[in-house]
Each structure stands twice: as C-alpha cells, then as structure tokens.
Amino acid sequence: MRRAVRRLIRGIATTLLGLWLGVAGAHAQGDLTGANASPGGAPAAGADVRQFHGDAARSGLFHAPGMTEAKVRAMAAAPLWQAPVDGPVYAQPLLWTAPGGQRLLIVATEQDEVFALDAGDGRVVWRAALGRPVPPDDLPCGDISPMGITGTPVIAGGTIYLDAMTEAGGAVRHLLFALDAGSGRVLAGWPVDVAARLAAEGRRFVAANQGERGALAAEGGKIFVPYAGHFGDCAFYRGWVVGVPMNDPAVLGAWATRARGGGIWAPGGVVSDGTSLYVATGNTIGADGQFGDGEAVFRLGFGPAYTGDTADFFAPGNWQELDDADLDLGATNPVLAGPSVVQLGKDGNAYLLDRADLGGIGTAAAVRHVSSVPIRTAPASYRLGGIRYVVFQAQGVGCPGGRGGDLVALKVGAEAPGQIAVAWCAEENGLGAPIVTEDAAGEPIVWAVGAEGDERLRAFRGSDGTVLFTSAPMGLVRRYTTLIASGTRLYVGADRAVYAFGY
Numbered sequence: 001m002r003r004a005v006r007r008l009i010r011g012i013a014t015t016l017l018g019l020w021l022g023v024a025g026a027h028a029q030g031d032l033t034g035a036n037a038s039p040g041g042a043p044a045a046g047a048d049v050r051q052f053h054g055d056a057a058r059s060g061l062f063h064a065p066g067m068t069e070a071k072v073r074a075m076a077a078a079p080l081w082q083a084p085v086d087g088p089v090y091a092q093p094l095l096w097t098a099p100g101g102q103r104l105l106i107v108a109t110e111q112d113e114v115f116a117l118d119a120g121d122g123r124v125v126w127r128a129a130l131g132r133p134v135p136p137d138d139l140p141c142g143d144i145s146p147m148g149i150t151g152t153p154v155i156a157g158g159t160i161y162l163d164a165m166t167e168a169g170g171a172v173r174h175l176l177f178a179l180d181a182g183s184g185r186v187l188a189g190w191p192v193d194v195a196a197r198l199a200a201e202g203r204r205f206v207a208a209n210q211g212e213r214g215a216l217a218a219e220g221g222k223i224f225v226p227y228a229g230h231f232g233d234c235a236f237y238r239g240w241v242v243g244v245p246m247n248d249p250a251v252l253g254a255w256a257t258r259a260r261g262g263g264i265w266a267p268g269g270v271v272s273d274g275t276s277l278y279v280a281t282g283n284t285i286g287a288d289g290q291f292g293d294g295e296a297v298f299r300l301g302f303g304p305a306y307t308g309d310t311a312d313f314f315a316p317g318n319w320q321e322l323d324d325a326d327l328d329l330g331a332t333n334p335v336l337a338g339p340s341v342v343q344l345g346k347d348g349n350a351y352l353l354d355r356a357d358l359g360g361i362g363t364a365a366a367v368r369h370v371s372s373v374p375i376r377t378a379p380a381s382y383r384l385g386g387i388r389y390v391v392f393q394a395q396g397v398g399c400p401g402g403r404g405g406d407l408v409a410l411k412v413g414a415e416a417p418g419q420i421a422v423a424w425c426a427e428e429n430g431l432g433a434p435i436v437t438e439d440a441a442g443e444p445i446v447w448a449v450g451a452e453g454d455e456r457l458r459a460f461r462g463s464d465g466t467v468l469f470t471s472a473p474m475g476l477v478r479r480y481t482t483l484i485a486s487g488t489r490l491y492v493g494a495d496r497a498v499y500a501f502g503y
Contacts (some may be wrong), residue, residue: 014247035386045103046487049095052215053378053482054434056272057336060380060433062485065440069468071488071503072445072459077472079499080489082259083122085113087133089493090144090480091152092215092267094160095119096181104181104462107493112148112164114184117498119489128184130191131166139208140166141232150480151269152215155181156246157240161223163212164191167273170225172208176225176244189249190256194225194242197252209235213271213480219277220302221246224270226279228263233326239263239281239293241270241304255304258294259284259368261323267433268333268378277304278336280343282328287320295319295329297343297351297358310360314353317362322347328456331376337388337412340365342381342420344392346374350410350420368420370408372397377479380443384462388412389423391434393479399425407434408488409465429454431479436462447485449492451477457492457501470496474499 046064053060086107103119112133116125122284135147144150153162160179164173175191184430198205222243229237239262243253261284264270271278277300284294293347296315300306306313315329316322322329327346335342341353341379348371351364371394379392405425412420428434430453437445444462447457455477459469476495483492489502 014444020181045097046095048097048155048491049484049486051217052092052152052154052268053380054484056217056219056274058215058268058271058333058378059382060378060435060482061382062435062437064437064485064487064490067437067445067485068439069445069461073467074492074503075469077470077502079471079474079501081122081500083117083498084135084496085109085115085123085498086113086496087148088144088478088495090150090213090478091493092482092500093484093491093493094153094155095484095486095491096155096385098182105491105498106153106181107498108149108161108162109152110144110148110150112166114149114160114162114179116181116184119491122213122498122500126184130164131175132168134165134167134172138172139230141234142211142230144231144296147211151212151225152267154216154218156218157221158182159187159246161216161218163216163225165207165212174207174210174212174227176223176249178246178249192249192252192330197455198254201252203254203256205240206236209237210240211263212265214264217270217272217277218246219272219274221301224277224304226264226269228282229261233283233285234263237263237331239330241277241279241300243302243304253298253303253305255306257268257281257293259287259290259294262292263330265328265330266333266378267482269338271333273336276301278334278341280330280332280334283323283326284332285324289320291315291319291361295322297329297334297341297353299358311357313360314351314358314364315361315465316351316364319361326376331374332379332392334392335379335381337381337390340412342379342390342410342412343427344375344379346376348372348375348394348397352412352418352420365418366420370397370410370420370422371395377431378432378482380436380446382436382438382462384444389411389462393428393431393433393448396425398423405465406430407446407460407465409446424465426460426467428455428458432477433479434483434485435485437485447483447490449474449477449483451479451481457483457490471501477491
C-alpha cells in the first residue's frame with residue numbers, strides 16, 4: 001500500500017514537473033531580447049550557460065530567438081575568432097556574466113588550468129593554475145594524458161565548482177575547488193580532498209583508481225560530483241556521487257555502488273529535475289549473478305542517497321550479459337522526457353521508463369534497438385508540434401527512407417503512449433554530442449561537431465535532419481565535450497583552442 005501511495009504521489013509530481021520542464025526547460029537559457037539585446041547592431045548578449053547542456057535536466061536546448069534558419073544558412077564557414085588555450089579540452093565551456101556586464105567564457109583543461117576568455121573577442125581575462133595534472137604513468141590505466149579537469153564544472157552564483165585530478169610528491173588526489181568566477185581566486189575552505197574526507201568517515205575512495213568524466217551539478221545548496229574509473233576498467237573503483245554543501249565544504253555526503261565498477265561515465269554526469277538526482281551506471285566487475293548496482297538508472301535524494309525502493313532504479317533484465325560484454329547502460333546520462341525517462345545504452349537500445357516508477361530489474365515501458373554501434377556522449381532533447389524528440393550521436397537503425405547516419409533523432413510517445421520511433425538520421429561525420437537552438441517561433445535547429453572526425457560544425461533542421469550549415473574544419477575536438485549557444489554565438493572547445501561561430 002505504501003508503495004502504491006508513493007507511486008501516486010510521484011506520478012502527480014512527475015506530471016507537474018513534466019509540464020514545467022516543457023515550458024521552463026525550453027526557455028532555460030532565458031529571453032534573449034529586450035534588456036539583453038546589444039545596441040549598435042552588435043551580437044545579442046544572450047544568456048549565461050552555467051552548467052552542462054545549459055540546464056540541470058541536461059536538455060541541451062538553448063533559446064535563441066534570432067537564430068533562424070535563414071540566419072544560420074547565411075553564417076560564415078570560418079569562425080568569428082579563435083583563441084588559444086593550453087592542453088586538451090574535455091569539459092564543455094561555460095558562459096558567465098560578471099556584475100559589471102563583462103561576459104566570460106570559462107574553459108577548463110586537462111592541464112588543471114581554467115581560462116576566463118572575453119566572450120566577445122576571446123582575449124584572456126584571467127587564468128588559474130590549480131596544480132600538476134596526473135601523468136599516465138601514475139594511473140593504473142586510462143587513455144587521457146595528462147589527466148586534470150575532465151568533467152564539466154558548474155557555476156552557482158558567482159562561483160565555479162570543479163574537480164581537478166592532481167599529483168604532488170607521488171600522491172594522486174581528487175580536489176574539489178571553488179573559484180571566484182570574476183577573478184579565478186580559490187575561495188576559503190577549498191579545495192576539498194575527496195579521498196581524505198571520505199576516509200575520515202571510514203569509507204575507502206582510491207583517488208588514482210577513480211576517474212571524473214561526468215558533469216557536476218548544483219542543487220539544494222550542494223555540489224554533486226560523479227565518479228567512475230578509467231578506460232580499461234582496471235583496479236578497484238566504484239561508481240560514486242559525492243555531495244558537498246556550498247556553504248560548508250567540511251561536510252561531505254556520498255552514495256556508491258555496492259559492487260566493484262558501476263562507474264558513472266556519462267559526460268552529462270548528474271541530472272536533476274529539481275527534487276531528485278538521476279544517474280546511470282556502467283558495468284560491474286565480478287558480479288557473478290549478484291546485482292550490485294551496475295547497468296542501472298538510479299533516482300537519488302539530495303543526500304545523496306538511494307531509498308532502496310525498486311521505484312527508484314531500473315536495470316535491464318540482461319544486466320549480467322551487459323556486464324560481461326562491457327555494454328554500459330551508463331555511457332550516456334538519463335534524459336528526462338516529461339513523464340518518462342529515456343536511457344540510451346552501449347547495447348544500441350533506447351529504454352523508455354516510467355518516471356514515477358522506474359520499475360526495478362527488467363521493467364521498461366518500451367525498448368527499441370536504435371543504433372548498430374554503442375551509444376556514448378550526451379543526448380539532447382526538444383519539442384516540436386507537441387512531440388518530444390531525443391537526438392544523439394550513433395549509427396541509426398531503422399532510419400526513415402533507408403537514410404542512415406551517425407546523428408539520430410527519436411520521437412518519444414509519438415505514435416502511441418509509451419512508444420519510441422526513429423524520426424530521422426543524418427551525417428555529422430564524427431562523434432560529437434549535439435545541442436539544439438530554438439528561435440522565437442519555436443523552430444529547433446540541431447547542432448553537432450564532427451568530433452574526432454572531420455572536426456566541422458554542422459546545423460540540421462530539427463524536423464527532418466536537413467543540413468543547414470557546415471563550418472570550416474577546426475582543430476581536434478574531443479567526443480566528450482559539447483558546444484554551447486548564447487544569443488547569436490556558438491562556442492566550441494577544442495584541444496589548445498576555443499572557436500566562436502555566429503553572426
């Protein structure tokens with residue numbers, strides 16, 4: 001009875017949140033007209049981008065009233081400017097407006113450096129060095145060299161929060177920093193040594209074994225940081241979500257998978273609907289038929305904590321097979337789609353879940369095979385004509401008209417409630433995570449970079465995938481980062497450079 005009541009309450013809350021996200025989420029970047037419009041014909045200032053994909057739900061939807069199809073088609077293929085930075089860039093850039101009105105593009109690198117660039121022309125405003133990044137010889141395995149700041153930071157108020165992996169005197173640490181966004185100065189009481197703080201509570205966290213690829217989240221007065229392992233699944237690691245109060249970094253809460261492995265690998269990291277956190281985990285190691293929280297979607301409280309209720313987690317019935325084949329469910333973050341959750345896996349499947357009751361093991365509202373290759377990086381979502389779309393990088397299966405491609409858009413609940421259909425497929429020529437801009441008429445345009453491919457930025461019509469714009473090639477863009485949009489500008493972080501496009 002209690003579970004039924006809980007499910008009813010969650011159903012009502014989910015419906016209300018779904019209605020709110022359908023309106024507020026579509027405008028999460030704010031109204032870019034009026035007070036934010038720049039005088040003298042200069043580009044519209046646009047709204048801040050303070051976290052991964054623009055909002056806590058990780059929708060990747062940016063409200064840009066002036067970015068119409070006609071304007072996009074007329075954009076120059078060359079960037080408006082290109083600014084140098086040191087080191088590989090895996091984290092998404094952020095955008096923040098200082099109290100005096102200066103707009104800063106925040107770029108974190110694997111060199112454990114953070115750059116604040118003027119968003120108008122790319123010049124360096126401030127630069128912060130946070131330590132020595134970890135060379136590959138000091139890690140049990142991995143494919144990032146060196147390893148410094150990988151997961152996308154989050155800005156709350158005027159503070160930048162991030163995880164930096166550092167090495168000093170042979171000791172590898174995960175340090176949580178809080179930086180003043182206007183100057184790069186480290187705030188008092190920070191950084192927090194994650195392993196040391198957990199050890200004080202009797203919990204074992206081996207910093208060298210844990211990777212931090214996922215984006216941070218700021219909810220309920222806390223910063224939430226997800227952890228996985230390294231490429232190669234070596235050594236002993238767990239999937240962790242660590243929560244630190246912004247106003248008291250001496251306090252630390254954490255949830256971890258029970259079994260070895262189960263990392264939270266997705267670049268989108270921690271997702272939130274404002275009342276709960278959502279994360280997806282990867283394969284566990286040596287489970288031997290005993291479910292230990294891998295290959296799953298979890299809903300967590302802000303502790304962070306898991307209730308233990310099957311309504312608050314989902315895992316496919318063949319989770320052990322996914323474990324054995326390293327086909328992580330958690331290579332992408334959960335997508336909040338109204339009353340549903342969409343989870344995309346390395347098995348090429350799209351899982352549609354009831355958000356009010358995730359269902360436990362083997363219970364999904366619908367499952368559809370949508371990709372012939374593992375699905376990784378981060379999806380984006382948008383609405384068009386009352387239909388919800390989810391777009392992601394993969395190799396489409398069942399594309400309309402036999403038109404394949406490595407960018408796939410799904411319609412969720414389009415033909416019938418609880419159903420998934422492939423809407424269109426297109427060629428992005430790479431591995432980049434897409435975003436979506438929406439103009440004043442509500443017309444969506446999907447943007448994606450051919451990351452680790454042809455390194456070109458492309459725009460696609462949101463209704464059918466028609467290519468509207470193709471840029472000149474850039475330098476190497478990593479598959480784990482994603483671009484952002486604000487006003488009439490788009491920004492792409494690449495190795496040793498940041499690019500601005502627009503008009």
